[in-house]
Amino acid sequence: xxxxxxxxxxxxxxxxxxxxxxxxxxxxxxxxxxxxxxxxxxxxxxxxxxxxxxxxxxxxxxxxxxxxxxxxxxxxxxxxxxxxxxxxxxxxxxxxxxxxxxxxxxxxxxxxxxxxxxxxxxxxxxxxxxxxxxxxxxxxxxxxxxxxxxxxxxxxxxxxxxxxxxxxxxxxxxxxxxxxxxxxxxxxxxxxxxxxxxxxxxxxxxxxxxxxxxxxxxxxxxxxxxxxxxxxxxxxxxxxxxxxxxxxxxxxxxxxxxxxxxxxxxxxxxxxxxxxxxxxxxxxxxxxxxxxxxxxxxxxxxxxxxxxxxxxxxxxxxxxxxxxxxxxxxxxxxxxxxxxxxxxxxxxxxxxxxxxxxxxxxxxxxxxxxxxxxxxxxxxxxxxxxxxxxxxxxxxxxxxxxxxx
Numbered sequence: 001x002x003x004x005x006x007x008x009x010x011x012x013x014x015x016x017x018x019x020x021x022x023x024x025x026x027x028x029x030x031x032x033x034x035x036x037x038x039x040x041x042x043x044x045x046x047x048x049x050x051x052x053x054x055x056x057x058x059x060x061x062x063x064x065x066x067x068x069x070x071x072x073x074x075x076x077x078x079x080x081x082x083x084x085x086x087x088x089x090x091x092x093x094x095x096x097x098x099x100x101x102x103x104x105x106x107x108x109x110x111x112x113x114x115x116x117x118x119x120x121x122x123x124x125x126x127x128x129x130x131x132x133x134x135x136x137x138x139x140x141x142x143x144x145x146x147x148x149x150x151x152x153x154x155x156x157x158x159x160x161x162x163x164x165x166x167x168x169x170x171x172x173x174x175x176x177x178x179x180x181x182x183x184x185x186x187x188x189x190x191x192x193x194x195x196x197x198x199x200x201x202x203x204x205x206x207x208x209x210x211x212x213x214x215x216x217x218x219x220x221x222x223x224x225x226x227x228x229x230x231x232x233x234x235x236x237x238x239x240x241x242x243x244x245x246x247x248x249x250x251x252x253x254x255x256x257x258x259x260x261x262x263x264x265x266x267x268x269x270x271x272x273x274x275x276x277x278x279x280x281x282x283x284x285x286x287x288x289x290x291x292x293x294x295x296x297x298x299x300x301x302x303x304x305x306x307x308x309x310x311x312x313x314x315x316x317x318x319x320x321x322x323x324x325x326x327x328x329x330x331x332x333x334x335x336x337x338x339x340x341x342x343x344x345x346x347x348x349x350x351x352x353x354x355x356x357x358x359x360x361x362x363x364x365x366x367x368x369x370x371x372x373x374x375x376x377x378x379x380x381x382x383x384x385x386x387x388x389x390x391x392x393x394x395x396x397x398x399x400x401x402x403x404x405x
Contacts, residue, residue: 012038013399014183018175020046020164021057022146022380023373024188025153026388031186031395032160040163042178047150053291056190056380057150059209059325061267061279063143064382065224066101070113074333074379077386079117084385085142086119093152095276097268099141099222100124105134107226112137130308133225141222144381148272172198172370173345181343181366184395186373190328193335193374197349201335204375206326208261208288210297211281213321218311219278224265225308261285264304266312277320280305280312284378291324298322330375336387338371338394369398 013036017028020043031037050058064082068074088094096119103109115121119140129136154164169175172187175196179185189196194204267279280301283294306313343366373391376383396403 012036014179015039015186015395016175016179016183017041017186017188018169019043019055019186019188019190019192019374020154021055021188021190022060022062022150022153022384023190023376023387024186025150025157026384027186027188027373027391028157028162029153030385030388030392032157032162034396036400037184037395039157039161040165040178041157042165042167042169042175044166044168046164046166047154050147050150053325056325056328058146059211059323060146060327060378060381061143061211061265061281062146062149062269062381063097063222063267064118064141065222065265065267066112066114067379067382074383075113075117077383077390078114078379080386080389081382081384082117082142085144088144089142092270092274093149094142094144095268095270096140096142097220097222099139099224100128100136101138101223102129102133102136102225104226107135109135109137132307143222143267143269145269145271145277148270170197171345171347171350172196173341173343173347176341176345176368176370177343179368181364181368184369184371184399185341186371186391186395188373190374190376190380191326193328193330193372197347198345201330201375203331205287205329205331206289207329207377208283208285208290209281209323209325209327209378210283210294210301211279211323212298212301212319213323214278214280214312214317214319215275216278216311216314216317217276218314219266219309219317220268220276221309222265222267223308261288262300262304264301264308266305266309279323286329289326291326293322293324327378328375328380329377332375334375334377334379334383334387335372336390336394338369338398341368341370342366343368369395371395 015031015037017024020041028039028041032039045052045055085094089096109123121139124136124138176185193199193201261283263282263284265281268276271277283297371391371394
């Protein structure tokens with residue numbers, strides 16, 4: 001009996017998730033399945049900050065759209081995510097919507113890489129093509145609404161005992177110190193990875209987006225056009241979208257915009273009140289940090305979407321909101337990988353006072369496992385669950401290396 005009384009309960013591994021956008025929250029959700037992790041989400045912007053333009057998640061289209069070319073790793077992320085969101089349809093968090101995606105004549109429609117990922121894939125008949133469209137495919141896709149989905153993720157995490165701390169973190173070492181020696185830091189900072197001291201990833205850049213939220217019960221189909229031209233890039237960034245170490249082919253967005261940054265798409269989504277709304281888009285302006293509303297952009301979006309779907313121009317259409325946000329992209333594609341970081345940390349840019357992390361292992365030596373998960377650009381929602389599962393595997397393989405997986 002004495003021996004049994006002396007047994008101690010295994011200690012939990014401290015995990016700090018830095019960032020509370022869709023990637024950070026989904027990673028925390030995956031990790032929270034394992035009771036051996038004590039999880040804390042630390043962020044300046046929280047899921048309830050739906051009007052904050054300081055992170056991308058509130059402004060996203062939040063559906064599954066065809067993007068890029070086939071890549072084995074990313075396909076796995078997207079298949080995992082699509083299936084997970086599809087399974088959420090009965091809950092009302094996600095909806096299935098019919099889709100039509102349009103291509104130039106001569107496209108190998110039967111060879112499209114996402115044919116086996118979506119539901120009910122088919123080639124469009126001629127009478128299903130809008131005026132001016134030459135070819136296309138149809139399928140069922142899935143979408144969520146950030147205004148309902150992000151709070152749901154947070155509520156799930158709170159119910160599992162995950163702690164949320166609102167805090168502005170300025171350095172990678174500061175965040176690692178919050179995790180403490182032998183802890184884990186998941187870096188899901190999006191655009192913040194560019195300015196996080198000690199990381200300063202200059203491959204991270206914004207893609208400006210502008211969209212319009214409307215209410216029209218006759219606009220209930222996902223529609224998108226493929227444009228072949230690449231966007232204009234500043235002279236200092238001539239290869240911004242042309243490199244990708246995880247694939248010999250560029251991982252370009254499906255709606256690769258013309259030089260004017262236009263991209264045309266229509267995305268139906270569930271609304272928090274149980275009704276559907278629709279996103280009209282959009283803009284895709286690389287290396288553009290402007291978060292202000294543009295009336296010219298809004299007029300162009302309405303005109304292009306009405307040409308694709310005439311019901312958009314109905315007098316009954318109600319414009320509910322104009323969105324402007326910055327997609328957190330990265331040259332070379334998303335970064336999902338692990339590396340160790342030694343504590344205590346130091347920085348030439350901060351004095352000892354600026355580096356203090358009161359009550360969080362300040363000054364203690366040791367190693368923190370840092371797992372990066374950022375740079376998803378326009379695909380954060382549609383890659384979230386798959387990428388989070390990979391992060392979970394990386395964490396588990398380092399923290400519990402002897403377990404069979």
